Amino acid sequence: MTMGTKTRKKRLSMKDKYKYMTRLGWETTYQDMDDVFPEDTFEGIKIHDWEAWEDPFRMTMDAYWKYQGEKDKKLYAIIDAFAQNNGQKNITDARYVSALKLFLTGVSPLEYQAHRGFAHVARQFRGDGPRVACQMQAIDELRHVQTQIHTLSHYNKYFNGFSEWSHWHDRVWYLSVPKSFFDDARSAGPFEFMIAIGFSFEYVLTNLLFVPFMSGAAYNGDMATVTFGFSAQSDEARHMTLGLQAIKFMLEQDPDNVPVVQKWIDKWTWRGYKVLGLVAMMMDYMLPESPQSWKEAWELYFEENTVALFKDLERYGIKIPDCAGTVSAEKEHLSHQIWMTFYTHNAAAPFHTWLPDEKKMDWLSEKYPNTFDKYYRPVYEQWAKLEKEGKRYYSEMLPQLCQTCQIPMLYTDCENEDPMQVVHKMTTFNGERFHFCSDHCKNIFEEEPEKYVQSWLPVHQIFQGNCGGATLPDVLKWYKVEPGVDNFDYVGSQDEKMWKEWKGEA
Amino acid sequence: MSLDIKSVNIKPKRETFGHVARRIGEGKMASRYEEAVLDVQATANFHYRPLANPEFELYDVKKTAIVMEDWYKFMDPRQYHYSSYVIARAKQQEVAEQNFVFVEKRNMLETMPEEVKDLILNYVLPLRHYEWGANMNNLHLCAEGYGAAITSAFMFHAEDRLGIAQYLTRIGLLLSENDAVILSNAKQMWMDNGAWQPLRKAMEDTFVLKDWFELHIAQNVVLDAFIHPLYFNILEQELNSKGGSAQAMMTEFITSWNEECARWIDMTVKVASSESEENKELLNTWCKKYIDIAYLAVMPLAQKVLDNPEESMDEIKDALVTRLNKNGLNL
Amino acid sequence: MSKVFLALQAVEETRAIIEAIKEDNEHAVVEQQPAMTRVTAEGKLVVNAQTVSRYVGRDWDPQEIQLVLISLAGNVDEDYDHFTLYWEN
Numbered sequence: 001m002t003m004g005t006k007t008r009k010k011r012l013s014m015k016d017k018y019k020y021m022t023r024l025g026w027e028t029t030y031q032d033m034d035d036v037f038p039e040d041t042f043e044g045i046k047i048h049d050w051e052a053w054e055d056p057f058r059m060t061m062d063a064y065w066k067y068q069g070e071k072d073k074k075l076y077a078i079i080d081a082f083a084q085n086n087g088q089k090n091i092t093d094a095r096y097v098s099a100l101k102l103f104l105t106g107v108s109p110l111e112y113q114a115h116r117g118f119a120h121v122a123r124q125f126r127g128d129g130p131r132v133a134c135q136m137q138a139i140d141e142l143r144h145v146q147t148q149i150h151t152l153s154h155y156n157k158y159f160n161g162f163s164e165w166s167h168w169h170d171r172v173w174y175l176s177v178p179k180s181f182f183d184d185a186r187s188a189g190p191f192e193f194m195i196a197i198g199f200s201f202e203y204v205l206t207n208l209l210f211v212p213f214m215s216g217a218a219y220n221g222d223m224a225t226v227t228f229g230f231s232a233q234s235d236e237a238r239h240m241t242l243g244l245q246a247i248k249f250m251l252e253q254d255p256d257n258v259p260v261v262q263k264w265i266d267k268w269t270w271r272g273y274k275v276l277g278l279v280a281m282m283m284d285y286m287l288p289e290s291p292q293s294w295k296e297a298w299e300l301y302f303e304e305n306t307v308a309l310f311k312d313l314e315r316y317g318i319k320i321p322d323c324a325g326t327v328s329a330e331k332e333h334l335s336h337q338i339w340m341t342f343y344t345h346n347a348a349a350p351f352h353t354w355l356p357d358e359k360k361m362d363w364l365s366e367k368y369p370n371t372f373d374k375y376y377r378p379v380y381e382q383w384a385k386l387e388k389e390g391k392r393y394y395s396e397m398l399p400q401l402c403q404t405c406q407i408p409m410l411y412t413d414c415e416n417e418d419p420m421q422v423v424h425k426m427t428t429f430n431g432e433r434f435h436f437c438s439d440h441c442k443n444i445f446e447e448e449p450e451k452y453v454q455s456w457l458p459v460h461q462i463f464q465g466n467c468g469g470a471t472l473p474d475v476l477k478w479y480k481v482e483p484g485v486d487n488f489d490y491v492g493s494q495d496e497k498m499w500k501e502w503k504g505e506a
Numbered sequence: 507m508s509l510d511i512k513s514v515n516i517k518p519k520r521e522t523f524g525h526v527a528r529r530i531g532e533g534k535m536a537s538r539y540e541e542a543v544l545d546v547q548a549t550a551n552f553h554y555r556p557l558a559n560p561e562f563e564l565y566d567v568k569k570t571a572i573v574m575e576d577w578y579k580f581m582d583p584r585q586y587h588y589s590s591y592v593i594a595r596a597k598q599q600e601v602a603e604q605n606f607v608f609v610e611k612r613n614m615l616e617t618m619p620e621e622v623k624d625l626i627l628n629y630v631l632p633l634r635h636y637e638w639g640a641n642m643n644n645l646h647l648c649a650e651g652y653g654a655a656i657t658s659a660f661m662f663h664a665e666d667r668l669g670i671a672q673y674l675t676r677i678g679l680l681l682s683e684n685d686a687v688i689l690s691n692a693k694q695m696w697m698d699n700g701a702w703q704p705l706r707k708a709m710e711d712t713f714v715l716k717d718w719f720e721l722h723i724a725q726n727v728v729l730d731a732f733i734h735p736l737y738f739n740i741l742e743q744e745l746n747s748k749g750g751s752a753q754a755m756m757t758e759f760i761t762s763w764n765e766e767c768a769r770w771i772d773m774t775v776k777v778a779s780s781e782s783e784e785n786k787e788l789l790n791t792w793c794k795k796y797i798d799i800a801y802l803a804v805m806p807l808a809q810k811v812l813d814n815p816e817e818s819m820d821e822i823k824d825a826l827v828t829r830l831n832k833n834g835l836n837l
Numbered sequence: 838m839s840k841v842f843l844a845l846q847a848v849e850e851t852r853a854i855i856e857a858i859k860e861d862n863e864h865a866v867v868e869q870q871p872a873m874t875r876v877t878a879e880g881k882l883v884v885n886a887q888t889v890s891r892y893v894g895r896d897w898d899p900q901e902i903q904l905v906l907i908s909l910a911g912n913v914d915e916d917y918d919h920f921t922l923y924w925e926n
Binding site: 010011012016020021024025026028029030031035036038039042060061062064065066068069070072073075076086089109112113115116119120122123131132135138139142143145146147149150153156157158159160162163164165166167169170171176179180183184186187188189451452454455456461480502 | 588
């Protein structure tokens with residue numbers, strides 16, 4: 001085949017050029033396409049034309065290397081400077097560091113899961129467009145877990161509660177909440193994974209995870225985390241557009257996809273929200289300087305911002321997630337109930353908790369006018385009395401966990417305006433009884449009971465003797481949680497002692 | 507003059523994370539690479555089995571017949587974690603960019619003989635699909651492999667293949683002055699032309715392999731060790747004397763990439779084979795199998811593009827066997 | 838109509854982008870926040886490469902926005918000469 005007569009060089013549009021750079025697949029003939037792509041048809045999602053996929057971002061690899069290289073040079077210069085100058089001395093108070101402990105143990109491992117998960121779907125979809133977009137996210141997520149580890153590495157040198165993050169994520173009781181969330185997404189099919197993570201987590205809920213941690217860092221003098229946060233955000237923008245494109249693509253391909261996608265949106269907004277309970281607690285209780293309350297964040301990032309998004313999706317027949325009502329009803333209670341659980345169970349949790357001081361309680365009164373003074377301040381005042389008497393309250397009991405979200409069943413019935421009543425739902429499967437914190441979690445179980453019976457519930461495991469023994473010291477040893485070092489109240493901790501020395505308050 | 511910065515003595519309690527210290531030794535400073543990779547992947551207490559593949563856990567050593575006491579023996583000699591990887595590639599892409607600019611500015615493509623252009627368009631450009639297949643395979647390896655050490659290297663390898671496919675596409679578009687018909691022609695060659703079919707078949711057969719380490723051997727260790735030396739070493743040297751030296755300039759990225767990756771690939775063979783006799787035997791079997799497949803699959807292409815195809819292919823095969831034996835095998 | 842939204846790091850590289858946005862999008866609202874510049878606009882927001890290039894004094898590639906982007910809301914459309922956010926409702 002020859003060139004023919006000389007033609008004038010055409011200018012390619014970015015859209016066309018990108019298509020040529022990415023549409024490299026072919027219909028296999030020596031092996032069946034269904035054998036080459038065994039996972040993208042079993043979920044009931046019908047795709048008729050993979051070529052209808054619109055690329056959300058159009059970065060070829062050379063541009064990716066160039067811009068990401070530049071971003072990382074800047075980021076690591078700051079991480080180095082922070083370490084060199086012992087920037088950790090400039091935070092508002094060492095209590096803040098427990099928020100970072102929560103991040104490294106609970107969030108960073110999820111970035112790693114996202115990396116492997118997106119690599120998986122990038123191989124499993126038979127359309128070229130989504131495969132390229134998903135693999136870019138896969139490598140981005142590797143960036144995130146590694147930059148987080150590197151940023152927090154410096155804190156680990158001085159503060160307790162960071163060192164065994166990898167060991168803890170697989171074992172410690174409350175960390176099964178984020179872990180099971182992502183295991184759930186990773187074990188689902190590729191389309192559900194995209195709705196769970198690409199859309200529900202990385203689009204709908206992302207601002208409720210990242211903005212609180214990053215603003216929290218900014219308000220509390222943590223330059224390193226702020227910088228990591230900003231640096232990651234431009235990657236997140238690409239991820240958001242991928243999530244949005246993924247859902248639109250699915251919805252546009254076949255009307256039969258709509259109910260499947262709706263069910264996933266409902267499920268995953270709920271599961272994501274449950275994990276975000278940890279963030280709610282962090283925002284309201286763990287930041288010496290609090291930029292925003294959980295209630296404010298939910299109202300801004302979900303109730304306000306998401307309206308535009310779901311209006312956009314209305315024309316496909318998609319409705320706002322069915323849990324929105326429950327979440328809204330819980331918004332003035334969530335953070336308090338979760339903090340109180342960790343405060344009382346701090347013997348078994350490798351970060352510090354403490355009682356809110358007067359200033360913080362007044363802030364909480366202001367932010368939660370309908371609930372804080374009525375339900376929660378009295379309890380804190382009671383606990384403060386106990387502390388003064390040297391009887392700081394630690395629970396000796398293990399809580400019942402919800403079979404689906406794996407959070408202790410501490411949630412009360414806010415939706416029916418009965419916030420003193422713990423919600424307890426049950427169902428049976430194969431002759432065994434299962435317990436749930438809500439109808440939403442119960443429904444998720446009942447849709448796929450064979451899946452959720454597999455849950456590795458930390459409290460069950462302790463009782464079955466699989467976690468080192470029958471006593472708390474046994475379990476802590478198995479956890480690799482050092483008692484008196486990683487756990488218990490901030491007051492009296494090594495972190496506090498060290499902080500006071502640094503500030504000359506020893 | 508001495509700077510006496512007034513501060514409390516800030517002494518660190520520990521050098522690094524517990525799992526890292528247990529591996530490298532207490533009190534030792536960890537590298538960024540070590541902290542980024544060691545024990546980052548979960549290993550226990552998974553909650554649900556994959557719906558599509560419930561035979562295995564989410565991360566499962568049983569997904570390959572290769573047995574390792576410790577999957578973190580596969581630490582990358584290049585020490586590529588994300589930032590060192592992208593920074594290295596950013597430098598390399600800048601050089602590649604300058605090469606492309608040079609070729610265009612000097613009108614090197616206009617002076618390239620038509621036969622050379624045709625050879626590149628018909629017998630090199632279709633490799634963009636080969637690279638795409640290698641991208642697919644390395645994504646599979648990243649997803650299914652065990653331990654962050656080897657799987658993060660597979661991630662980088664996957665993105666490199668996409669980058670190479672894109673450089674090849676760019677070369678094609680340059681030669682055709684952006685007439686995209688050459689891309690559909692190249693695809694047609696890949697799909698229908700006799701010389702390309704054995705390679706396409708070999709590649710599609712890799713797409714359904716169950717054992718991921720076997721896939722790594724087939725794709726990264728063996729097939730690439732035929733294709734890349736043939737196309738980006740031998741062929742280009744022959745093209746140099748035929749007026750096709752622009753090609754070597756435009757593929758410089760690929761050539762230096764091969765040299766760099768060899769260190770990592772050799773390590774994977776060495777580490778896996780020195781672990782046990784069983785591993786070694788498995789690797790011997792796989793390598794023998796895929797060397798035979800690759801030889802037969804690539805020969806028709808060699809016959810189309812090289813001056814001395816049989817001689818060159820034997821050279822390539824011998825070089826590979828020597829290299830593998832240096833790394834613990836006995837082929 | 839729904840608002841599109843763009844948040845950029847408040848660093849030197851952003852200055853030219855913001856000036857260009859203000860010039861080409863009359864309806865855009867720019868808000869300074871700690872370490873961040875927020876832009877909101879009804880329906881659509883266009884960043885023209887040519888305008889930014891004039892403000893920054895060199896050829897500016899819309900993909901450079903990656904270096905300073907924090908967050909966005911809206912559908913994305915990009916080409917060699919622009920970066921656009923829009924909602925379809």
